[in-house]
Amino acid sequence: MMRNWNDGWLCGPGNYFFHGPFGMLINLAFWIGLILLAIWAFRVFSSRDRTSAHKSTALEILKTRYAAGEIDDEEFERTKRELNKP
Numbered sequence: 591m592m593r594n595w596n597d598g599w600l601c602g603p604g605n606y607f608f609h610g611p612f613g614m615l616i617n618l619a620f621w622i623g624l625i626l627l628a629i630w631a632f633r634v635f636s637s638r639d640r641t642s643a644h645k646s647t648a649l650e651i652l653k654t655r656y657a658a659g660e661i662d663d664e665e666f667e668r669t670k671r672e673l674n675k676p
Contacts, residue, residue: 648673 652673656666 652669655661
């Protein structure tokens with residue numbers, strides 16, 4: 591038997607999950623929630639990759655400053671000892 595366009599109660603053809611007058615709203619809420627969940631997951635996982643790639647330790651920053659000539663030998667050794675203290 592063929593289905594008519596209004597067999598789904600305004601939910602559209604091929605809608606077999608939620609019938610009735612609120613079926614369209616339930617399906618719409620489901621898809622909006624799924625899309626928001628995907629956006630949230632993308633933001634969380636992409637921000638973790640970005641922050642871990644640019645994370646530097648204090649000793650690496652100290653070595654970079656020493657190599658650039660911003661600090662002298664004495665200050666480098668003193669700061670290095672302070673960083674290695676337990």
